[in-house]
Amino acid sequence: MSEARDIALVDELRALPEETSWVEFKNNNTDPDVIGKRCSALSNSARIEGRDCAYVLWGINDSSHDIVGTDFNPDAKKANGQVLQLWLANCLQPSIAFSFRVVNHPQGRVVLLEIPAATGTPVAFNSISFIRIGSATPKLTDFPERYQQLIERMQPYRWEQLIARQYATGDDVLALLDYSQYFRLTKQPLPDNRAGIFDRLEADRLIVRDVGERWNITNLGAILFATRLSDFEASLARKGVRFVAYGGNNRAAAVTYRHDGQKGYAAGFEGLVGYLNDLLPKNEHIGAALREAHPLFPELAIRELVANALIHQDMTVTGAGPQIELFNDRIEITNPGRSLVKLDRMIDLPPRSRNEALASLMRRMGMCEEQGSGLDKVFTAVEVFQLPPPLLRADENSMQVVLYAPRSFAEMTQDERVRACYFHAVLKFLSGDKMKNASLCARLGIDPKNAAQATGVINKALNAGLIRIADPDHPRAGYVPHWA
Incomplete structure (x- = not known):
């Protein structure tokens, strides 16, 4: 934390007309119990007022807000034989990340206590939650309407x-964020002045106001619109998309291409998808007069799966980001964090995202499909291309989708055939129809004369409990997913 920012913060708080429910000024009252109660009360009140932090400042007159200085030394202060800060951490539930800072202001020595606003549960001191009302610090439970609020x-x-x-300057914001891409992708005209640019970025929570006419760039702003992710902390820079292409079917093969994304997701998304499509293998078909190159994988599927990996990753997993690996026979797209939805229900159930603001803005910018429709279109495109069904797999720390290159029915494994049958039944059900032997033949590229092959796949899916007969009294009516 820079001293210049702390000085600006002190001056901004002093400029308030009076103490608030989230700011308190003191001369030298350093009674530990009083500080503990204030931590609870101010933290809870800050959340009610929509503030991220609350503050106590020593060395400031609470009437005039003049700096009078203080000799309070929070590092030397003891409470019940313990260092004050350790004692406070033990007495506050939950243990919030408060911080004491000495500010060497030009007008005198000030001690600043920054208290995070309550998040998951009210903050209590010695098991009692307090609230700030005027200059009083009553128990929160005595005011049920404020507790509910x-x-x-x-x-x-x-x-x-x-x-x-x-604490970034306006020039820093404009250099660190590709703001022109923000206006282009959100289809807004670029303002002709800086104030208009900052107003729009602030409205979408890409930046928030700091003290001293400075700005804070949020993680949302950086991860979407960073000009260079490496300009930010390593923990955020590591979330850039990594692409590796291999010259074979496994990771032991030679790496033929490698690309580590440097731009924010929105700023670099179109370039990334274009880069992938240029590298993906293509099949040649003879048209009416000319040879036509068609991509091996549906472009829509690639675009949507990459966007899903960006949106649904667990950002709290450190040292990891989305990864795309291209092999001769498949493409694997991996993101940190286990799926929040069961794998066999990812098509029909609404998606659950850990990053709602990120997902909302990416959809607004047209980078992915409307909520709940993206994977439907991926699996539909896979059926149109008659590819093996995608493989969805998850472990404790990651989620992966594998998209396979074309293979004939004879070349598919038994598991792939059964999986294709299940997902085909799901897509039929979502469109108000039922899977039948004939539709599965078309999906798997089976000649209708060999319909018995499709019947065998259906029987295996029935035995695995993945599908069921839609109407037991009319077995020819077709099949639906097991959960339908």
């Missing part, structure tokens, strides 16, 4: 709202 305003943890770059 606090519960309603507490938001779950959102990685997108955290700060990627603090």
Whole structure:
């Protein structure tokens, strides 16, 4: 934390007309119990007021807000034989990440206590939650309407709202973020002045106001529109998309291409998808007069699966980001974090995203399909191309989708045939229809004269419990997914 910012913060807080429910000024009152109660009360009140932090400042007159200086030394202060900060951490539930900072202001020594606003649960001191009302610090439970207001305003943890770059100048913001791409992708005219640019970026929470006429760039702003992700902390820079192409069917093969994404997801998305499509193998077909090259994988599927990997990753997993690996016979797209939806229900159930603001803005910019329709279109495109069914797999720390190059029915494994049958039944059900032997023949490229092959696949899917007969009294009516 820079001293210049702390000085600007002190001056901004002093400029308030009076103490608020989230700011308190003190001369030298350093009673530990008073500080503990204030931490609880100010943290809870800050959340009600929509503030990210609350503050206590020592060395400032609470009437005039003049700096009078203080000899309070939080590092030397003891409480019940313990260092004050350790004692406070043990007495506050949950243990919030407060911080004491000495500010050497030009007008005198100030001690600043920064207290994060309550998030998941009200902050309590010695098991009692307090609230700030005027200059009083009563128990939160004595004011049920404020307790209810606090519960309603507490938001779950959102990685997108955290700060990627603090106390940035306007010039820094314009250099660090590709703001022209933001206006182009959101289809807004580029304002002819800086204030208009900052107003729009702030409206979408890409930046938030800091003190001293500076700005904070949020994680959302950086991950979407960074000119260079490497300009930010390593933990964020590592979330750039990594692409590796191999000259064979496994990772032991020689690497033929490697690309580590440097731009934010939105700023670099079109370039990334174009780069992938240029590298993907193509099949040649003889048209009416000319040879025509068609991509081996549906472009829509690639685009949607890459966007899904960006949107649904767990941003809190450190040292990892989305990865795309291209082999001769498949493409694997991996993102950090286990899926929040069961793998066999990812087509029909609405998606659950850890990053709602990121997902919403990417959809607004047309980088992926409307909510809940993207994977439907991926699996539909796979059927149109008569590819083997995608493989969805997850472990404790990652989610992966594998898209396979074309293979005939004879070349597919038994598991792939059964998986294709299940997903075909799902797509039919979602369109208001039922899977039948004839439709599965078309899906798998089976000659209708060999319909018994499709019947064998259906029987295996029935035995695996993946599908069921739609109407037991009329077996010819078709099949639906097991959950339908």
